[in-house]
Amino acid sequence: MKKIVIATQNKGKAKDFEALLAPLGYKVLTLLDVAQDLDVEETGVTFEENAILKAEAVSKVLGIPVISDDSGLEIDALNGEPGVYSARYAGAAKSDSANIDKVLEKMSGVPENGRTARFRCVLAVAAPNEKTETFSGSCEGIILSTPQGNNGFGYDPIFYVPAQSKAMAELLPHEKAAISHRGNALRELQQRMPKWLDEEKQS
Template sequence: MKKIVIATQNKGKAKDFETMLSPLGYEVLTLRDVAEDMDVEETGVTFEENAILKAEAVADALGIPVISDDSGLEIDALNGEPGVYSARYAGLAKSDDANIDKVLEKLSGVPDSERTARFRCVLAVAAPGQKTETFSGSCEGMILHERRGNHGFGYDPIFFVPEQDKAMAELEPHEKAAISHRGNALRKLQESLPTWMNKQE
């Protein structure tokens, strides 16, 4: 089984990648496994900039191929917030509950018709001596008025997926992988992943 490093400390993201990459024969490792103390500051103003920043920093530091993910929630009624600040929307502590509370408070009184939103994800693939590639995906939905479901992480409990008639957090992991922003980005990446992985051997 080939090992692949995901440049994240986020257990939720790691689980998403495992769900999608394990069936393809990849063992997913994260910074918790290979460089627990490493934390790359996200100074980019777009998901793509942050994804490239993280992937290249970790690949250069460890001398190995790395996949990095920068993703977040864009709410139309809030002019695209929280966007690249999704993880730390309510403060540097990165609390999912506090972030959700802040979104619900800001959208208080906003009617359903104006609660449109999307999850966006950009994956960057970096390796020493190779050109960094990016792959993006999105998932359209609505922001609920209250939490629903016990799966997932982040904003999943308040993100309603109309085609599933469920909140993202009500979907089983394989159901989420089939329609999520990360799943959509990863399917694009999968097409070049075998070639890219073979270059490191």
């Protein structure tokens, strides 16, 4: 089976990537499997910058091609917050439930037609001696006023997907994969697969 390393410490992302890549015949490994303490500081101010920082740092340390994911939630009523700060919105401890509470508090009193938002995902593909490439995807939704559903991770319980008439956290992994920002970015990557990544398929 082909193996691919995703440069992430996030278990929720790992599950999303498994749902996306297992059907394509890839075994997904993450930093949780191969380099638990490899933590890259996210000093960029855009998803692209942070995705590139993570992919290049991890590819350099491991000496192999990797894909990184930098993603987050943009809420129109909050001028695009939490954006690139989504993981750290309620503090450095990176708590999903504290982040959700902070969003719900800031959005209290905002009527339904003003609760538009989107998830964004930028994937960066880096390899030793190759030019790093990025791919992006988004997914439109509405911020709920109470959490719904137990699947997924992060802000999924407060992100309503009109196209599915469900919260993201109510979708099954393959249903999320079909419509998510991460799925859309990965499909973009597949369309413009860097040759050297395609050739890298390990057995």
